[in-house]
Amino acid sequence: MAARHRSQASTPADASGVAWAGDLIRLEIALWDRVDTRLQRSHELSLAFFEPLLLISRAPRGSMRVGDLAGALRITVGGTSKLVDRIERAGLIAREPDPDDRRASRVSLTASGKRKLTVAVKSYEAEVSSILEGALSSQERQRMRDYVSRLLTSIDQGRRT
Secondary structure, eight states, X not given: OHHHHHHHSOXXXXXXXXXXXXXXXXXXXXXXXXHHHHHHHHHSOOHHHHHHHHHHHTSTTSEEEHHHHHHHHTSOHHHHHHHHHHHHHTTSEEEEEETTEEEEEEEEEOHHHHHHHHHHHHXXXXXXXXXXXXXXXXXXXXXXXXXXXXXXXXXHHHHHO
16 A cells, blocks of 8 residues: 555656656566465476576477577576576476577477476466456456556567667
């Protein structure tokens, strides 16, 4: 309630979106913490590992170039490469040369990674649902998803110009 009240105060910073953006960042941190805790407790899998596994599993060829994974995660290629190294050491992904570009590598899920992701997705969905369904109607959740998608698209387009 305090966060809602604070966001509604009329100050110059609020008019520019500073308070709203701060609330959004704090929401992301709170969501991350809740989902990460659930995944760690239920599957010994961090959210930092879950997100790349999910993205790789949804890739058209069942694998992704490390650079493409970096873009999808919105982190640097160097950071992604280090993350990929850690996930690979855990036995959840395998790195292989990219047949289309010898300088690049592709990552795909191992059998162990597929199994872990399959069960973890259910916990992830349950935790997010417990948070969102308690606060937002079905229509509000869909609108929020649309808003977030539009904002991310706008940010992506701004990077290209």
